[in-house]
Amino acid sequence: MSRMARAQAYPTRPVRLIVGFAPGGGADLVARLMGQWLSERLGQPFVIENRPGAGGNIAAEAVVRAAPDGYTLLLTLDANAINATLYDKLNFNLTRDIAPVAGIIRAPFVMVVNPSFPATTVPEFIAYAKANPGKINMASGGIGSGNHMAGELFKIMAGVNLVHVPYRGEALAFPDLLGGQVQVMFANMLASIDHIKAGKFRALAVTTATRSEALPNIPTMADYVPGYVSVTWDGVCVPKNTPTEIIDKLNKEINAGLADPKLKARFADLGAAVFPSSPARFGHFIAEETEKLGKVVKFAGIKVE
Secondary structure, three states, X not given: OOHHHHHHHOOOOOEEEEEOOOOOOHHHHHHHHXXXXXXXXXXXXXXXXXXXXXXXHHHHHHHHHOOOOOOEEEEEEHHHHHHHHHOOOOOOOHHHHEEEEEXXXXXXXXXXXXXXXXXXXXXXXXXXXXXXXXXXXXXXXXXXXXXXXXXXXXXXXXXXXXXXXXOOOHHHOHHHHXXXXXXXXXXXXXXXXXXXXXXXXXXXXXXXXXOOOOOOOOOEHHHOOOOOOOEEEEEEEEEOOOOHXXXXXXXXXXXHHHHOHHHHHHHHHOOOEEOOOOHHHHHHHHHHHXXXXXXXXHHHOOOOO
8 A cells, every 4th residue: 555545544543642731730631631522534543642750751762652644643842842952951952852833822821820929910920029039839731831931931022939849740749739838830821811711820920922812801911011022832743654645644634723713712711822834834933942951051050850
C-alpha cells in the first residue's frame, strides 16, 4: 500500500493525543475539545492521555520516541518552548525532533487572588507585596510552566518578591488557592474562568495587551505595569518524519474545527482566541516563542530543582 493511499485512509485505528499536564487544567480542556472534534470528523477515537511530570517533558519525549505514523500526537504549549532553555540536559530537541501540525488557541493568563486577600487592584497588590516581601505565596502549574513564567515576569517588572510554590499541574493548585494556603496565581484563563465568574477567585488583571471579551471588566496588566504581556498557547505536533499527507490532513481538520461556529464560541466562552495556522507558520511561531521565553528563564535565573 503506497504512502499516499495510507494517508488517505488515515486514521484506521484510535489516535492518542498526549497532554503533559494533569486533567482539569487549561491544556487538558483544549485537548478534550479538539479531540472530540477530530473524533467526530475522522471517525476514529482521539484518546486524551495525560502524562504529567517534568513540566511537560515526559509527554514530549514519549511523542518524540513514538512511531512517525500519525497515531501519537502531542498537545504542544508554551511550557514546551520554555523547557528548551530551562532544562540543560533534555534527551530531545523540540524544534528538531517534532513536526508542527497546527495551532489551536491563544489565551491570557489571569492574575487571581483568594477573595480574602487584602488587595482588590494590581497597584494595591504591588504595594502590599512591597510592604510584605517574601510573605506572599505564588502558585503555578510547575517550575517553568506558562503560569510560572507569567508570574516571574510580573515579579521582575513590578519589582516584588513573591515565593513560588509549584504544583504538578495548575488544577492541583486551585484547592490551595481557594483555601488560602497560596495567595496569588497567574492562572490559565480556560481553567480558571468558572471560578472567577462564581466569585471563588478575584481577578485583578489579564495578561494580554487588550482586555478579554470573556472578562470585559477586568483590566490588563499593562494598564499598571507598562509593556507587560504574557500569553498561553496550545497546538498539535507529531514526531518528525510523519508523512506530509497525514500532517496536512490533521491541519485541515483542526483548522476546520477552529472555523466551526460552535467550537469557536466554546473557546471564546473560556476566554481563548482560535489560532489557525499552517504547519510552517506554527513551526515559526514555536521557534519565536522558544527564543522569547528563553530570555525570561535566563533573566529570572530560574533553575529546576
